Amino acid sequence: MAATLEVESTLTDRYQTTVPETVRRALKLGKRDKIHYTIRPGGEVVLTRVDASEEDDPVLGQFLGFLARDIASHPERLQAVDASLVQRIHSLVGGIEVDLDAVLSADDE
Template sequence: MPAILEVESTLTDRYQTTVPETVRRALRLGKRDKIHYTIRPGGEVVLTRAENVDGDDPVLGQFLNFLAHDIASHPERLQTIDASFVRRLQSLTGGIEVDLDAALSADDE
């Protein structure tokens, strides 16, 4: 039988709390992840990691979190995009039609 771990946290005046590190590790929680609460009839509350909603892309979410962290940590690395770069991109992609609702071909999957 696996060992049972018990941890505590304190509610602030605004009824907020920090999820203890032990719980975050056990549920593999990261920043901006969602938590699901199941309230049982006897008053017991079970805390689990919320499943991704259809349409949520966990890889994209992690990449966006990485970008946000990198921008916040190194704002000096940000560069502006000048008009000549935009024109170059448009020349490379101009006239290409994309149907975002079309199914991928077998080669593209």
């Protein structure tokens, strides 16, 4: 059975702390890495490293979170998409093919 390690850190006046070296090693954390906190009902907090694939687009993630909260708070605001709008969109972009795996040019980055 693996041994349980326990370490402590101190909060600053601004509620910041340094992640102890043993935790950084265990989670394979580097500078600018993100940490995910899971808070369990009994008050236990579990830290895990956020994998890069989970944070591919932080802006999109925040936007989707905003949408989810707004929909949950105001479901009465939801509206069906008008069929004429769908036809207009298809007329503008219907014949365009996009390769999502293609490398961007230097101008596009």
